Amino acid sequence: MTGPQRTPGVLGVDVGGTKVALRAEAAGRPAYERSFRWPPGADLAGDLAALAAEVNRLRDVWGPVGAVGVAMPATTDPAGTVTTWPGRPGWAGLDLAGALRRLFPDAATAVADDGDLAALAEARRAGADDVVYLGVGTGIGGGVVLAGRSVPGRSSAEIGHMVVALDGERCDCGRRGCLQSIASGPATLRRAGAGRGAEVSFEDLRAALDERRTWAVAAVDASCRALAAAVVSLGELLDPALAIVGGGFAAGLPDFVPLVAERAHAAGRPGRPAPPVRAAALGASSSLHGALELARDLAGLPVPVRPVPTP
Ligand SMILES: [Zn+2]
Numbered sequence: 001m002t003g004p005q006r007t008p009g010v011l012g013v014d015v016g017g018t019k020v021a022l023r024a025e026a027a028g029r030p031a032y033e034r035s036f037r038w039p040p041g042a043d044l045a046g047d048l049a050a051l052a053a054e055v056n057r058l059r060d061v062w063g064p065v066g067a068v069g070v071a072m073p074a075t076t077d078p079a080g081t082v083t084t085w086p087g088r089p090g091w092a093g094l095d096l097a098g099a100l101r102r103l104f105p106d107a108a109t110a111v112a113d114d115g116d117l118a119a120l121a122e123a124r125r126a127g128a129d130d131v132v133y134l135g136v137g138t139g140i141g142g143g144v145v146l147a148g149r150s151v152p153g154r155s156s157a158e159i160g161h162m163v164v165a166l167d168g169e170r171c172d173c174g175r176r177g178c179l180q181s182i183a184s185g186p187a188t189l190r191r192a193g194a195g196r197g198a199e200v201s202f203e204d205l206r207a208a209l210d211e212r213r214t215w216a217v218a219a220v221d222a223s224c225r226a227l228a229a230a231v232v233s234l235g236e237l238l239d240p241a242l243a244i245v246g247g248g249f250a251a252g253l254p255d256f257v258p259l260v261a262e263r264a265h266a267a268g269r270p271g272r273p274a275p276p277v278r279a280a281a282l283g284a285s286s287s288l289h290g291a292l293e294l295a296r297d298l299a300g301l302p303v304p305v306r307p308v309p310t311p
Contacts, residue, residue, distance in 0.1 A: 008066030008107070010299050011058070012291030014114065015072050017087025020051065021288045024058060024065055032062040044090040048099060055103050068107050069294025070100065071114040071287040073141070078154070080111055086172075108298040113156030117290025118282075119143025120150055122244045124293060125281045130240045132275070134159055134227060135247035135286065136256075139172070140180035144238060160184070164229045179230050183223035185249035192219035206253060221263075224256065228263035228274070235268075235275045246280025 009026030021035040034057075039050050058065070074085030080097025100109040119133035123145040135141040142159030144151050151157065160180035161173060168177030169187060181187055185202070192200040192208075195215030200208075208216035231243040243264070250256045261277035268274040282289050 008064045009062070010292060010295035010301065011065040011068045011107075012288050012293075012295055013068065013070045014285075014288035014291055015070060015074075017073065017085075020054070021285070022054060022058060023285075023288055023292055024062055025292060026063070029063065032058060034058075038088070044088075044094060047088065047091070052103060065104065065107050065295075067295040067299035068100065068104050068109045069117070069291040069296075069298065070096075070109065070111045071117045071291040071294075072096070072111055073114050075156075076111060110294055110298055112150070112290075112294055113141075113143070114287040114290070115141030115159065116143035116150040116156050117294060118246065118280075118286035119145050119157070119244075119290070120293050121282055121286050121290035122246065122280055123148070123242075125289070126242055126244065126278070128241045130238070131242050131244055132159070132231070132234045132238065132240045133244045133246065133280070133286070134230065135280070136183060136223075136227070136245065136250040137185055137247040139184050141247070141287075144234070144240075146238065146240075159230065159234075162230050162233070164226050164233075179226055182226040185247075188219055188223045188249070191222060192216055195219055202249070202252065209253060209255065220253065220256065221259065224259040225263050227260045228267055228277075231260065231264040231277060232267045232274045235264075236272060239272075240275050243275040243277045244280050245277060246283065246286050248284055251280070251283055 007026050009024045011024040014021040019035055019037045024032040036054055039046050073087060074091060075083040076096060077083055082091045082094045082096050085091045096111055115135060118135055119131060122133050123131035129148045131145045133143050140160035142157060144157045161178045163177045164179050165177040165182060169181040170176055171178035171181035189200050189205060192205050192215055195218055205216055209220060245257045245260055257279040264274040264277050280286055
């Protein structure tokens with residue numbers, strides 16, 4: 001267990017509002033993958049203690065890591081301080097970069113936006129250098145990769161707040177018509193509920209889509225059209241090779257991504273067809289794999305064509 005020549009691994013950490021996923025990889029060792037929930041009712045100190053306990057467990061069970069990439073949904077400033085995080089408000093003001101240096105004193109560490117990292121992982125998995133990624137879940141995250149790199153680089157791509165309908169629904173950010181105010185999972189369920197005249201759960205929606213119920217088909221179509229508008233506009237601006245649609249909500253509805261593709265295709269114009277739309281390959285773990293890609297970049301490791309599967 002204690003071979004001194006053992007290569008330090010790379011670690012990806014996907015930090016979420018309710019849980020955290022970790023995955024470590026190294027040549028010649030099975031990958032380590034584990035997730036944990038934040039302790040109920042914990043404050044910032046409690047969260048950091050839970051994270052430290054998991055990092056110690058990783059070291060004991062699996063071994064050392066030489067580079068750590070962290071995917072964060074929170075807004076962080078260029079120095080690595082958390083500006084705001086509605087998911088865990090106690091983290092606002094945390095010097096995250098400093099906290100990571102203390103957790104991993106012997107490793108290079110970096111933090112990036114989870115949508116940007118998900119885009120990077122999906123782009124590398126698809127073998128494409130120019131990709132836009134849209135992740136449809138509680139909100140809409142996403143990212144843009146051009147020439148193999150995340151853009152805009154100095155901040156995150158905020159695809160969920162692209163305005164696709166000036167007079168549309170009110171977004172959490174206060175503005176009307178942001179993509180996520182129309183096409184996120186909760187927005188789609190709200191629209192379905194209004195059409196049905198009763199509250200609609202995700203399972204209700206999926207079952208009603210199978211039965212081709214009008215209220216369900218209409219609610220999902222409106223979301224897919226808004227996403228197609230974003231894809232077509234991103235296509236005009238960036239001419240990506242691919243638009244990749246992921247996130248838990250999209251992944252749970254088999255017809256969702258094909259419908260976005262169809263709506264986008266129909267909105268192309270002569271000389272500028274819409275980018276082809278494809279379902280995400282990494283499912284719910286795009287950001288975790290993106291965090292690993294960040295760690296790999298820090299360690300100067302070659303980029304694998306495909307992630308190493310867990311044995
Ligand atoms: Zn918004």
